[in-house]
Amino acid sequence: MTTKPTADADMDADGGTDTDEVVESGGTAVGRRIVLGVAALGVAGILTGRTLQDRLASVMAPIQNADPTGLTSLIPLGNTFRYYSVTGSVSRPTAENYRLTIGGLVANTKSYTLADLQALPQTTLVRDFQCVTGWRVPQVHWSGVRLVDILDAAQATSAATAVRFLSFDGTYTESLTLDQARRSDVLIALQMLGKPVSHDHGGPVRMYVAPMYGYKSTKWLSAIQLTAEVVPGYWETTGDYSVDGFIGASNGRDDDPVG
Numbered sequence: 295m296t297t298k299p300t301a302d303a304d305m306d307a308d309g310g311t312d313t314d315e316v317v318e319s320g321g322t323a324v325g326r327r328i329v330l331g332v333a334a335l336g337v338a339g340i341l342t343g344r345t346l347q348d349r350l351a352s353v354m355a356p357i358q359n360a361d362p363t364g365l366t367s368l369i370p371l372g373n374t375f376r377y378y379s380v381t382g383s384v385s386r387p388t389a390e391n392y393r394l395t396i397g398g399l400v401a402n403t404k405s406y407t408l409a410d411l412q413a414l415p416q417t418t419l420v421r422d423f424q425c426v427t428g429w430r431v432p433q434v435h436w437s438g439v440r441l442v443d444i445l446d447a448a449q450a451t452s453a454a455t456a457v458r459f460l461s462f463d464g465t466y467t468e469s470l471t472l473d474q475a476r477r478s479d480v481l482i483a484l485q486m487l488g489k490p491v492s493h494d495h496g497g498p499v500r501m502y503v504a505p506m507y508g509y510k511s512t513k514w515l516s517a518i519q520l521t522a523e524v525v526p527g528y529w530e531t532t533g534d535y536s537v538d539g540f541i542g543a544s545n546g547r548d549d550d551p552v553g
Contacts, residue, residue: 375423375431375495376425376429377494377495379463379513380463380465380466380528381463381464381465381466384462384463384493384514385462385463386493387462387498389408389409389498390407392407392408392498392499393405393406393407393516394406394411394482394499394515394516394517394518395516395517395518396444396447396448396517396518396519397517397518397519397520398454398458398519398520398521399450399451399453399454399520399521399522400448400449400450400451400454400520401448401449401450401451402447402448402449403448404444404447404448406444408484408498408499411438411439411482411484411499412484414439414443415439415440415443416437416438416439416484417437417438417439417440417478417481418435418436418437419435419436419437419479419481419502419504420433420434420435420436421433421434421436421479421502421504422434423508423511424507424508424541425507425508425509426507426508426509426535426539434486434487435485435486435487435488436481436483436485436486436502436504437481437483437484437485437486438481438482438483438484438485438499438502439481439482439484440478440480440481440482441457441475441476441480441481441482441501441518442475442476442477442478442480444482444518445457445472445475445476445520448520450472450520451520453522454472454520454521454522455471455472455521455522455523455524456469456470456471456472456475456520456521456522456523456524456525457469457470457471457472457475457518457519457520457521458518458519458520458521458525459501459512459515459517459518459519459527460512460515460516460517460518460519461512461513461514461515461516462514462515462516463513463514465528466512466513466514466527466528467512467525467527467528468501468509468510468511468512468527468528469521469524469525469526469527469537470503470510470524471524472520474503477504477505479503479504479505480501480502480503480504481501481502481504482499482500482501482515483499483500483501483502483511484498484499486502495513496511496512496513496514496515497514499514499515500512500513500514500515501513501515503539505540505541506538506539506540506541507539507540507541509527509528509529509535509539510527510539512527524537
């Protein structure tokens, strides 16, 4: 499997005439010197602790999200999240206008507000987040609705064998088989790191597929569709990534379906 530095949904702009310019963030050009300076701080963060790493990650978030090349995600920040969007810019729905739709090969189409999702039974997991490019964030607290509960409410038809996830960035997609989607450790995540999922982390609602690499955990989740077959996702079609994104040869292949 060929890997590229922009593989993950969470790695969890216009060009100018200045040859030292890298990206624009919030309308301000970010020069190579600035990025290299932050890179140096990133190395310092690795050496001096998690708190500094997290602060550096927050500083880098708007720069990385506005970087269409994904190269800024290679800056060493230690065991903390990198940020990356395949579109470079993502809308910000409010808690009031956010909707998650469930459709496709189901008996009951559904539409959930953020409040609807928050009112459902919540499951908490403490698991690592692993990027296919090698970085890892250990022991992340995740909380949300088990995907299997949403699927049961929608009642998949006999023709459904897979689940497709769409992002409200308008571009990113991912898929799981129906058996994979019914695992107890696959969440529609509403909280991570002890607080609501932030926009930079893919909020207000995102997927967390615990046994798989981060590119399978769709950020900025807007729709879930039941399909007749697995539809390869964004990185499977543009980056030659595996449709089965399990971490390690023995992790996750012993399916843990629920119901």
